[in-house]
Amino acid sequence: MIDAGLLEEILTSLLIVVGASFALVGSWGLVRLPTLMERLHGPTKATTLGLGGILLGSIAYFQLTQDVWSAQELLVSIFLFITAPISANMIAKVHLHGVRLKDAETIASPAGRPPQSPGKGDWATYEAPHRDTPVATSED
Amino acid sequence: MRRVIPHPGLSVLLALVWLLMANSLSFGALLIGIVIGVLLPLFTAPFWPRRPDVRFRYGIPYVLLVLWDVVVANFEVAAIILFRRSRDLHPRWLVIPLELETPEAITVFAGTISLTPGTVSADVSACGKYLLVHALDAADPDAEIARIKQRYEARLKKVFA
Numbered sequence: 001m002i003d004a005g006l007l008e009e010i011l012t013s014l015l016i017v018v019g020a021s022f023a024l025v026g027s028w029g030l031v032r033l034p035t036l037m038e039r040l041h042g043p044t045k046a047t048t049l050g051l052g053g054i055l056l057g058s059i060a061y062f063q064l065t066q067d068v069w070s071a072q073e074l075l076v077s078i079f080l081f082i083t084a085p086i087s088a089n090m091i092a093k094v095h096l097h098g099v100r101l102k103d104a105e106t107i108a109s110p111a112g113r114p115p116q117s118p119g120k121g122d123w124a125t126y127e128a129p130h131r132d133t134p135v136a137t138s139e140d
Numbered sequence: 141m142r143r144v145i146p147h148p149g150l151s152v153l154l155a156l157v158w159l160l161m162a163n164s165l166s167f168g169a170l171l172i173g174i175v176i177g178v179l180l181p182l183f184t185a186p187f188w189p190r191r192p193d194v195r196f197r198y199g200i201p202y203v204l205l206v207l208w209d210v211v212v213a214n215f216e217v218a219a220i221i222l223f224r225r226s227r228d229l230h231p232r233w234l235v236i237p238l239e240l241e242t243p244e245a246i247t248v249f250a251g252t253i254s255l256t257p258g259t260v261s262a263d264v265s266a267c268g269k270y271l272l273v274h275a276l277d278a279a280d281p282d283a284e285i286a287r288i289k290q291r292y293e294a295r296l297k298k299v300f301a
Contacts, residue, residue, distance in 0.1 A: 022214060029221035038231055041217060041276045045257045049214040075160045085254030092262035092274065111231040114262070114272060118235060121266035133268035134243050
């Protein structure tokens with residue numbers, strides 16, 4: 001006879017351990033990958049499945065063992081899903097500037113220098129977005 | 141109706157977010173949620189003069205697909221980090237030609253690329269027709285570009301039609 005409380009605790013701890021291991025692997029990636037652009041891939045993992053697992057564990061804990069309706073964790077993950085790509089994008093933009101300026105502390109990725117934009121003009125990091133395009137920042 | 145509730149989708153979303161924040165399903169929380177859902181879109185309407193039409197019929201399956209891909213790609217990237225030597229890695233810059241034409245659609249597309257582990261969107265071209273993406277391991281860049289376009293962009297074109 002296995003009692004239900006034990007099963008609930010096993011499920012909760014499993015979710016938390018899975019989430020924590022993904023966060024750990026993401027952090028290990030941050031340490032061992034060769035340059036900044038590769039290292040950027042580590043944190044995107046940690047915030048998605050790593051945090052997702054821990055938040056699911058939190059929901060399961062409150063729902064099953066405490067009998068409290070809790071879904072605030074969903075909000076945490078939604079906000080993270082919205083903000084994580086933006087911070088990654090900002091770091092990538094700084095890297096692009098460093099590569100272009102031949103900054104001594106910027107080491108180019110093994111992928112090489114970023115290619116030129118095939119279209120008219122440059123990448124938006126280097127040049128203001130053109131008017132009347134989907135990426136235009138003003139409407140005058 | 142349009143004048144009282146200019147953006148029904150946003151109103152529902154705000155009410156839901158309020159309920160989640162309050163963390164209860166009481167009558168009071170629901171009431172405040174509805175008040176917020178009605179008032180906030182009214183006051184912020186000048187900030188989004190031309191909002192896109194989102195077709196939820198395609199949007200919801202898209203979100204589920206991305207969530208599933210995030211989980212699968214997490215395992216792939218974990219395997220790369222743990223078992224692949226750095227010199228066997230094939231990091232590549234990908235230049236993805238965009239067919240999406242609204243800022244909202246391009247933003248969601250770039251966000252999707254950053255969220256699925258293994259690819260990070262780095263920049264958009266000043267002409268708005270190309271996306272610069274860094275891939276952690278893409279031995280065949282053209283195949284990877286075709287996969288991303290077919291899997292995400294083709295679906296997003298239907299969502300933001």
